[in-house]
Amino acid sequence: MxxxxxxxxxxxxxxxxxxxxxxxxxxxxxxxxxxxxxxxxxxxxxxxxxxxxxxxxxxxxxxxxxxxxxxxxxxxxxxxxxxxxxxxxxxxxKTEAQRWLTLATLGFIPYLLRGMVPNPVLAGVTLLLAKPIFRKALNSLREKKLDVHFLDSSAILLAGLSGSPFSAHTVVFLLALGDYLSERVERKAYAQIEKLFSYREDMAWLITGNGQALRVRAIELKKGDLIAVYAGEKIPADGVVYDGEALVNQASLTGESNPVHKKVGDKVYAGTFLEEGKLYVQVESVGEETVVAKVVHIIEESVKEPIGLQKKAEETANRFVAPTIGLGLVSLALSGQPNRLTSTLIIDYHTGVHLTTPITILSHVAHLSRFGILVKSGSKLERLSKVDIFVMDKTGTLTIGSPKIEDLVGLEASEEEVLLYSASLEQRLTHPVARAILKLAQERGMELLPRENSQYHIGLGIEGDIEGVKYLLGSTRLMQRKRIKIDPQVRELVDRYHSEAKSVLYLVRNRKIIGLVTFRDPLREEAKDVIAELKRRGKRVILCTGDNEGIAGYIARELGIDEYYSRVFPAEKAQIVERLKKDGRVVSFVGDGVNDSPALSVSDVGISLRSGTDIAIEVADVVIGDSLWHLVDVMDGAESAIERLRLIYGTNSLINTVGLIGSAVGLVSPTLSALINNGTTVLLSLFAIKKPKRR
Structure with missing residues (x-):
């Protein structure tokens, strides 16, 4: 359907x-x-x-x-x-624009025989070729809009019926040329996106049931197929490596030019390039369901709605339609020259704004995507250029998101038992701390115990029954919520670990603490430099974490962050963002976990790292690569896009205002007026598609 x-x-x-x-x-x-x-x-x-x-x-x-x-x-x-x-x-x-331009060009031939062809016939030919313009004007009038199409149609009719068919035809030709060139510019803007999908035109090696390799088109692959990919070929579908190993260049998706080593069990993605080796891949996603297809959809979504700057510019341009008509009529009344009215009606401010804005946004969003940065809408790119506060989560954002278990402390159990029961509680959970505990248990060859009647407390811990006994593994806040008594000597031990920037989980059996698990998530190498760069640009940076005061303060001092909130629940993160927004601030929240999704949703611009959870990536407005430097890159991209649009709008207004005044006082002919208006739009469109410079 x-x-x-x-x-x-x-x-x-x-x-x-x-x-x-x-x-x-x-x-x-x-x-x-x-x-x-x-x-x-x-x-x-x-x-x-x-x-x-x-x-x-x-x-x-x-x-x-x-x-x-x-x-x-x-x-x-x-x-x-x-x-x-x-x-x-x-x-x-030929496209419609090409056909129209060809006919408009051929339409000049009767004018070479002007002495033999009467003016009414010439005017009739020109008005017939102006049909696409009249159709647009009629559609606008049906929608009760007085816009540029009405101005163009009025100018052509006036010139054609007032004895100046050549001027009318020149206007039609220049409009056709402008349409054709604008279409070419738009096609060029989409060409980079089309390249991402070029793998769909490729062939793939499908492994049949008897082990033979059959050559098929990539778009014919289905989920579950087994394919072979050789060196020098593009991978035609998303999937998991079934056999073999290879170096795969993922630059088309991540912007990282260094090839990635892929082995059995690793994921590979459509559109990426196998540089060396050979892989057998079990197909998981094809066509529109591949990661690269979703990237393309996000890029195209970015120009779906006009951004605020464009809306204001277009509203201003549309308000000039009636004054333009009025100015032309006054000029006609004072001079008695219909050409002045014709020239004035040809000038408009709207077309340049309407065509160049989506091209500029698309150009910048596509450029950022080459570095593994996805911006889901042009309005968010615009909003990002105005952000003055970055609220940042700790785990997986400022840290690498892969905690390392530091200590196993047996209070009323052995260290081995502490690890065994902790891992048994955490089995089948996927958050970073659970993965670290399970990895350590696996390294020690432990066989986990069955867990029953489990209940997961988001951001706090987990409880469940093991061998008929109630166990609990969680943070200090979970101990407080469950009213588990923490003895002074245990509290003193925990405080010492906190001073070393270690987080602590309590292992509880039948409401008594029997052990501790400590872990530390290393800071990202680039975190301190990125924070310094944000502050240098005048941005306010706030740390917002569920960790206790000791750890939060330690992280803030290490990274040079002046403000921080500790022991913050997911809902409280969103409340902090809301409170900052009420103070008139433009707030971006940067996070990567399930806990961060409420704050990502309510912030002006939610930013998630690509390594984050699926829900965080889904909720976020911007998805950056696995480096905080991409945060600086996307800010540069946002500021570059808005600066370029302001320059385009200003240039468009200046040139057309000069043309409008020149037309009204009789210095600009209808032909020159059309050249000024349409030439400006085409040149600005070419500037709009220009590749942004990395700062």
Whole structure:
């Protein structure tokens, strides 16, 4: 089933929205050609950025009910396969913008025979070629909007009907040229994204039941297939290494150019490159379900909605439509020259803003993705440029997220028993401390005991029955909640461990503490330098951790953090963020665990490390690589994008204002006016797509 929404329905016209339309990786003309083949469809218009498809059809021959039923019943896989089959043929065809530009160019031929062809005929040819502009203006009027399309249509009609058909035709030609160049720029912006999906055009070696390698297309692979990948080939699907070992370059996903050693049990990803060795891979995800597909979807989602800066600029531009018309009419009344009104109507501020903003955002988001940084929306990129406070979790963010067990302390049990019962309680749990305890038990060859009636207390610990006895493993706060008595000598021992920046877990049997487990999570090598860089830029950094006062204070001092909160529950982290926001601050929370998801959700910009939990990555607005320096990189990217947009908007306003004034006083002809307006848009679009510089 292919889900869709009907956004607008009128006689002979329907506009549909579908999330799938935003996630297609086929040329625009391929999608339009696919839907134009339905009987009765006169024209199909598709926009990947908005995820919308508009069909103009003949109500007498087009069966709307049947079309919608077929659309609903067609599976996503069948639809994508149909588009893939069409792609080679459609790619050879000219796009609509190319066709319009070609016709507009040929339209100059009658003007070479001007002495033989009367003006009314020339005007008729020009007005016929201006049909795409009139159609856009009509659609805008249907939606009760007075915009640039209305201005362009009015200017062409006025010039054509007032004895200046050549000026009108030049305007049509320049608009067609502007459309074509803008489409080329947009295609170039998406070209980098298309490269990520190039593996889908590749072939794969499918291992059959009798052990033979069969050559198949990558898009034909299914979950559970066994494939072989050789040196020099791209991996065609996500999966797990079944046999073999190799060096795999994952730069397309992580930005890290050094190849990664892959062996049995390791995960590999579609679109990455096998440099050396050979792998047999059990396929887990294909097509739209692969990691690289999700990365592409995130990049495309980033331009889904206009950012705040764009909204303000477009609102200002639209407010200039009526004054522009008024200025043109005044100029006409004072001079009696229709060309002045025509020239004035051609100038607009909106097109430059509307076309360059998504290209700028897409360019920066795609650039950041090459370094393993994913930004899920342009609005969050804009918001990130304004962040003045970073609230940072400790575990997995400022530390490496792989705690090491330091001490096993037997109080009323042996050290071996402390490890055995702790590991038995933690079995099947996946948080970092549980993994560290289980790893140590495995290294010592321990056979874990069955755990029953277990209850996990998020951020505090776990309790359960082992051999019919109630056990508890957790923090000081869990001891307080369960009213477990901590003897003074035990408390003194724990305080000493805390002064050494070690965290402590209490092992309890039948409400009596029988042992301690201490661990320490090493700080990231880059953490101190990154914190210093954030502070140098005037950012306020706050540590927010569930650890006790001793450990929190020690970490803060080590990293040069002036403010910190200790013994903070997950809900309290979110409350701290909310409180800072109420003070008028723009707050980013940086974390990577399940405990961090509430704070990530309520912050202005939630940032998670790629090594974090699935839920943290899902909730976060920005996902960075496994290095805090990416935090600085994404800030640079955000500031670069907004600086570039401000420069584009300012240049667009300045040049068009000069053109508007020149048109009103008669210094700028309609031809020059069109050249100024459309030339500015094209040049600014080329600047928008320019690769951002790393600071």
């Amino acid at each position: 292919m889900p869709y929404q009907i956004e607008r329905l009128a006689p002979g016209r329907i506009k549909l929205f579908s999330f799938l339309f935003r996630h297609l990786h086929h040329p625009k003309e391929t999608v339009e050609g696919y839907f134009a083949r339905f009987k009765g469809v006169k024209r199909a218009s598709y926009s990947r950025v908005s995820g919308k498809l508009t069909l103009e059809y003949d109500p007498n021959t087009f069966d709307l009910v049947d079309f919608l039923s077929r659309l609903e019943e067609t599976s996503r896989e069948v639809f994508l396969e149909d588009l893939s089959r069409e792609r080679p043929k459609e790619a050879k065809e």
